[in-house]
Amino acid sequence: MERLIINEVQEVSCDRCSISALCLPGELSDADRAALNQIVQRARPVRKGACLFRAGDRADSVFALRTGSLKSFRVTPEGAEHVTGFFLPGEVVGLESLANGAHTHTAVALDTSLVCRIPLDQFDALSVRIPTMRRQLVRVMSRELNDAQERLADARHAGAPATFAGFLLDLSDRLQRRGLETRCFMLPMSRGEIASYLGLTQETVSRVIARLQQDGMIAIHAREVRIVDEQAMRALARCGLHGCRPTPE
Amino acid sequence: MERLIINEVQEVSCDRCSISALCLPGELSDADRAALNQIVQRARPVRKGACLFRAGDRADSVFALRTGSLKSFRVTPEGAEHVTGFFLPGEVVGLESLANGAHTHTAVALDTSLVCRIPLDQFDALSVRIPTMRRQLVRVMSRELNDAQERLADARHAGAPATFAGFLLDLSDRLQRRGLETRCFMLPMSRGEIASYLGLTQETVSRVIARLQQDGMIAIHAREVRIVDEQAMRALARCGLHGCRPTPE
DNA sequence: CGTTACTTTGAGGTCCGTCAAGGCCGGTGG
DNA sequence: CCACCGGCCTTGACGGACCTCAAAGTAACG
Incomplete structure (x- = not known):
C-alpha cells in the first residue's frame, strides 16, 4: 500500500x-x-x-x-x-x-x-x-x-463542501511541497478540530465527508484519507457559491 | 459639529x-x-x-x-x-x-x-x-x-450584525491610532464594497445597518457614520453566534 | 469489558442569499 | 430650472444551507 x-x-x-x-x-x-x-x-x-x-x-x-x-x-x-x-x-x-x-x-x-x-x-x-x-x-x-487573505476570501463565499475540499487539497499541497505522498495520508486532527478550523460544526463536517465519499471524490476510513478524484475536488474547491452546484447533475 | x-x-x-x-x-x-x-x-x-x-x-x-x-x-x-x-x-x-x-x-x-x-x-x-x-x-x-487570522476566526462564527459591528469598530480603532476622531467619520467606500470585504451581500449590509440604527447603536446618513453606543457595539462584535443574541431583550 | 471520547445520523429552526421592485440622490442635457 | 437618467441604496418575500438539539453507533483506552 x-x-x-x-x-x-x-x-x-x-x-x-x-x-x-x-x-x-x-x-x-x-x-x-x-x-x-x-x-x-x-x-x-x-x-x-x-x-x-x-x-x-x-x-x-x-x-x-x-x-x-x-x-x-x-x-x-x-x-x-x-x-x-x-x-x-x-x-x-x-x-x-x-x-x-x-x-x-x-x-x-x-x-x-x-x-x-x-x-x-x-x-x-x-x-x-x-x-x-x-x-x-x-x-x-x-x-x-497572502494565504490568510485568500482563505479569508473563500471562507464566506464557499459552501461547506467547497471549504472542506479546499482544506484537504491544502494539506495535500503542503505534503507535496515536502516531497511526501499527496493522495493518501492520515489526518492528524479530529473532526471537531477540522470544524473549528474551518468555522463549521462537527456535524456539518461529518455530513460533508459522507457526501464527498458517496460522490466518489474521496475515501475516508476514520482518519485515513484518499483523494480519489482530484480533478473534481479542485473544481469543487475553486467555485464558491455561484455557477457550480456541489453536484451539478 | x-x-x-x-x-x-x-x-x-x-x-x-x-x-x-x-x-x-x-x-x-x-x-x-x-x-x-x-x-x-x-x-x-x-x-x-x-x-x-x-x-x-x-x-x-x-x-x-x-x-x-x-x-x-x-x-x-x-x-x-x-x-x-x-x-x-x-x-x-x-x-x-x-x-x-x-x-x-x-x-x-x-x-x-x-x-x-x-x-x-x-x-x-x-x-x-x-x-x-x-x-x-x-x-x-x-x-x-495576526489581524488576518483574527478576522478569519470571526468570519464564520459571527453573524452579519457582529461582523459589521466589528468592521466599524476596526475602522474606528484605526482612526484612533492616527489620532483622529473615532466616533463620527465618513465611510470612503460603498455598501457593495463593504459587503464584498465582509463576505456578505449588499442587501444584508443594508439591513444590518438599518437594524443597528433602529436599535440606537449607530447613526448613518449616506456615508456618514456616528457610533452612538460603543459599549453595545463592542459587546455585539465580541460574541459570535453562541450565547448572546443580536438583540438580547 | 466498561468507560470515554469521537463520529455519525436525523429532525427542525434560523440566518442570510437570491430575486425583484422601488426610493434617493447627483449629473447631464434640454 | 426642470426632466430624465443611472448609480447607489433600501425594502420585501422566499428558499436553501447550515446550526442546534438529540440520540445512537463506533473506536480507543484502561
Whole structure:
C-alpha cells in the first residue's frame, strides 16, 4: 500500500525544511548554512497533547516542525477553543506572535513531535551578514499573509463542501511541497478540530465527508484519507457559491 | 459639529505614519529618521478611481498612504471583484505582495490620495545599519498576519450584525491610532464594497445597518457614520453566534 | 469489558442569499 | 430650472444551507 502516514514521516532534512527555506531562496553557501545550523536548537520532543507554547508566553523564538504535527488555537472569551492552524513537518510555527513579544496562540502537539527552536535575536544577528536570509523571512511572512487573505476570501463565499475540499487539497499541497505522498495520508486532527478550523460544526463536517465519499471524490476510513478524484475536488474547491452546484447533475 | 471626514484629513506627519512606525518601536534617532525620509519618494497623487498598482505588476516597493483612502481587491476567476482590504491615512499597502515579486492584488483609490513609495532594496540596505528598523518590519507584518487570522476566526462564527459591528469598530480603532476622531467619520467606500470585504451581500449590509440604527447603536446618513453606543457595539462584535443574541431583550 | 471520547445520523429552526421592485440622490442635457 | 437618467441604496418575500438539539453507533483506552 502506497500511502504515507504523516506521523510516521521521517525526520525532515534541512533542505526540505522551510526554516531552511528562510535562507535558501537562491541557495545558500555551505558556510552560511552551517552558521544557521548552529543557532538552531534541535531535538526538543513535544508529546502528544503537550504544549509547545501557550498564549501569553514570551515569544522570542520561532519554531520549525521536524516530525509530527501541531495545531494552534485561541480561546474565546466564552471559553471555546478556536483552531487557527495546523502544522506539518517542515513548517514554521510562531510567526504571527512576533509583533508584541508574546504568543497570541497556544500550540499543542497532535502527535508526538520534534521541533527546532530558532532564537530571534541570534537569527537577527545572522541576518545582518546574510542578505538573502532577512529577505526570505519577509518573503515567508508575506506568503503567509497572502494565504490568510485568500482563505479569508473563500471562507464566506464557499459552501461547506467547497471549504472542506479546499482544506484537504491544502494539506495535500503542503505534503507535496515536502516531497511526501499527496493522495493518501492520515489526518492528524479530529473532526471537531477540522470544524473549528474551518468555522463549521462537527456535524456539518461529518455530513460533508459522507457526501464527498458517496460522490466518489474521496475515501475516508476514520482518519485515513484518499483523494480519489482530484480533478473534481479542485473544481469543487475553486467555485464558491455561484455557477457550480456541489453536484451539478 | 465635531465629526471628522476621512477624505478631508490633513497630511499625516511622519511620526503618525505607520511606515515611520516601521522604524520607531522605541524611537529612532533623528539621523536615522532623516535617512529613512530620504529614501521615501513622496507626493505621488492617485486620483479617485485610479490604480496605485494592478495585480501582476512588479512589486519592488511598499506604499504608505498619506492622504485619502484605498481599497485592494482580487478578481475571481468568474470575474467578480473581491475586496480584501481598505487603507486609511498612515497605513502601509503592498506588504502581502512581497513574496513572489508581483502584486497579487489591485489597489484603487477611493478618494484622491497621496502616497509615499518605499523602494524595497533601499529599505533593505538601510535596515542593515538600523536594527530597530528591520525588527519593526517583521513586527508590522506579524501584526497584519495576526489581524488576518483574527478576522478569519470571526468570519464564520459571527453573524452579519457582529461582523459589521466589528468592521466599524476596526475602522474606528484605526482612526484612533492616527489620532483622529473615532466616533463620527465618513465611510470612503460603498455598501457593495463593504459587503464584498465582509463576505456578505449588499442587501444584508443594508439591513444590518438599518437594524443597528433602529436599535440606537449607530447613526448613518449616506456615508456618514456616528457610533452612538460603543459599549453595545463592542459587546455585539465580541460574541459570535453562541450565547448572546443580536438583540438580547 | 466498561468507560470515554469521537463520529455519525436525523429532525427542525434560523440566518442570510437570491430575486425583484422601488426610493434617493447627483449629473447631464434640454 | 426642470426632466430624465443611472448609480447607489433600501425594502420585501422566499428558499436553501447550515446550526442546534438529540440520540445512537463506533473506536480507543484502561
